[in-house]
Amino acid sequence: MHPERVRGIADHVKRWAIPLGGIPAWAVESPSFASKGPGHDKVLSGWWMFVDHLMSAGWEPPLLVAPSQVKKFATGKGGGPGTGKVEVALAIAKKFPDVVVKNDNEADALVIASVAAAAHGEPFIGTLTKYQQEVVDAVRAGGKETP
Numbered sequence: 001m002h003p004e005r006v007r008g009i010a011d012h013v014k015r016w017a018i019p020l021g022g023i024p025a026w027a028v029e030s031p032s033f034a035s036k037g038p039g040h041d042k043v044l045s046g047w048w049m050f051v052d053h054l055m056s057a058g059w060e061p062p063l064l065v066a067p068s069q070v071k072k073f074a075t076g077k078g079g080g081p082g083t084g085k086v087e088v089a090l091a092i093a094k095k096f097p098d099v100v101v102k103n104d105n106e107a108d109a110l111v112i113a114s115v116a117a118a119a120h121g122e123p124f125i126g127t128l129t130k131y132q133q134e135v136v137d138a139v140r141a142g143g144k145e146t147p
Contacts, residue, residue: 002042002045002046003049005046006046006049006050006053007049007053009050010049010050010053010054010057011053013054014054014057023057023058023059023060024059025060025063025116025120026054026059026060026062026063026116027062027063027064027065027112027113027115027116027119027139028047028050028051028062028063028064028065028112029064029065029066029067029070029108029112030047030064030065030066030067031043031044031047032067063115063116063119063139063140063142064139064142065111065112065115065116065135065139069115069135069138069139070088070108070111070112070115071083071088072131072134072135073111073114073115073131073132073135073136074087074088074091074092074095074107074111075087075088075091076129076131085104085107086104088104088107088108088111089101089103089104089107092107092110092111093107095125096110096125115135115136115139116139118132118133118136119136119139119140
C-alpha cells in the first residue's frame, strides 16, 4: 500500500502542477534524518519514492530546503528555543497576514514556496532579511549554510 499511496500523491501533484505551464521548478523539504519513532522509515522511503517518481516523469531535481532552513527563514534561527512548529507558524502568519495558514504543515509549505521563489529570482515577500537571503543562497547552491 505504501508505494501505491506515494505514487498516487506524486501523480496528483503532476496533474495539479503541469496545467499551470509545463513541468515546474519545484522545491521540497528534505527529510529530517534525526527524527525518530515508529513509521519514520516509511517517511524516509516515501520521500525518496515521491522525488524519484517526479524525476522519472522528467522533472528536474528539486531544490531541497532543510528543516533547519525552514525554521531560520521564518524565525531567524535554525534551531533551539523559539523555533518549534508553533513559533514557525506564528512567524509565518505575521509575514503573510493575508494568507490563511491553518496548521504548521501549511506554514512550512509557505516558507518552502517563498524560498523557492526567491531562489528563482521571483521573491513574493518583498525584500529578504539577511538571514532569509542566507537561506536562499544556501538552497540555491545546493548545500548547507556556512557559519
